[in-house]
Amino acid sequence: MSTHIAAASGEIAETVLLPGDPLRAEWIARTYLDDATCYSRVRNMLGFTGRYRGVPVSVQGTGMGQPSLSIYVHELLAEYGARTLVRVGSCGSMQPHVGIRDVVIGLSAATDSAENVLRFEGFHYAPTADFQLVRAVVERAEAAGTRHHVGQLFSTDSFYHDRPELRDRLRDFGVLAVEMEAAALYTLAAKFGARALAVCTVSDHLITGDETSSDERERTFGDMVELALDAVTG
Ligand code: HPA
Numbered sequence: 001m002s003t004h005i006a007a008a009s010g011e012i013a014e015t016v017l018l019p020g021d022p023l024r025a026e027w028i029a030r031t032y033l034d035d036a037t038c039y040s041r042v043r044n045m046l047g048f049t050g051r052y053r054g055v056p057v058s059v060q061g062t063g064m065g066q067p068s069l070s071i072y073v074h075e076l077l078a079e080y081g082a083r084t085l086v087r088v089g090s091c092g093s094m095q096p097h098v099g100i101r102d103v104v105i106g107l108s109a110a111t112d113s114a115e116n117v118l119r120f121e122g123f124h125y126a127p128t129a130d131f132q133l134v135r136a137v138v139e140r141a142e143a144a145g146t147r148h149h150v151g152q153l154f155s156t157d158s159f160y161h162d163r164p165e166l167r168d169r170l171r172d173f174g175v176l177a178v179e180m181e182a183a184a185l186y187t188l189a190a191k192f193g194a195r196a197l198a199v200c201t202v203s204d205h206l207i208t209g210d211e212t213s214s215d216e217r218e219r220t221f222g223d224m225v226e227l228a229l230d231a232v233t234g
Pocket of ligand 1: 090091092156158159178179180203204
């Protein structure tokens with residue numbers, strides 16, 4: 001038992017999928033994992049362990065935003081020995097060529113969070129995904145014919161921005177999509193010598209205003225989860 005996760009030692013697999021929504025964690029476990037059992041219900045931030053094609057895999061909800069994700073990811077790394085962490089989430093496209101329902105594979109993550117400003121004082125750390133995981137997911141996306149893009153995410157602390165023009169500047173510098181967790185995930189994984197990646201489906205488009213329906217969100221989310229599970233267990 002750690003402060004926010006009620007699992008006993010050994011109950012969480014080395015490979016963990018990380019949806020923001022705990023009900024998505026339950027859905028992934030029930031839909032894709034064999035013999036899934038729930039190891040934690042603390043604060044309703046559900047976590048499950050089962051097997052995918054015989055390989056032990058856990059799924060842990062993280063909540064929204066970097067402070068919430070950091071709590072769960074820190075405890076998974078520091079107390080449960082997690083080694084491979086893949087966020088499976090949604091993002092908002094910031095580029096005309098990144099379409100609604102496409103998959104964005106986050107090679108790196110810019111952020112407006114103060115976490116790394118405080119952690120690294122005068123330096124500007126570059127939160128970066130694990131290359132082997134990037135390659136594995138890209139290979140699966142190519143094989144499945146899934147429209148995908150590899151590049152920089154923007155992990156923001158503010159869903160509702162008072163200064164959206166700053167986000168537009170990131171778009172001018174090639175950032176693909178906005179979400180709220182990847183930079184903290186990459187930084188913590190690096191700190192603990194583990195591997196991390198964020199894979200996100202585009203749920204809304206910041207330029208066109210398009211949004212996916214809830215049916216589309218469920219289907220595209222499922223396709224992406226399969227890509228991630230194949231990549232981490234293959
Ligand atoms: N902003 C932040 N996070 C998001 C968005 C967004 O527009 N869409 C999906 N996740």
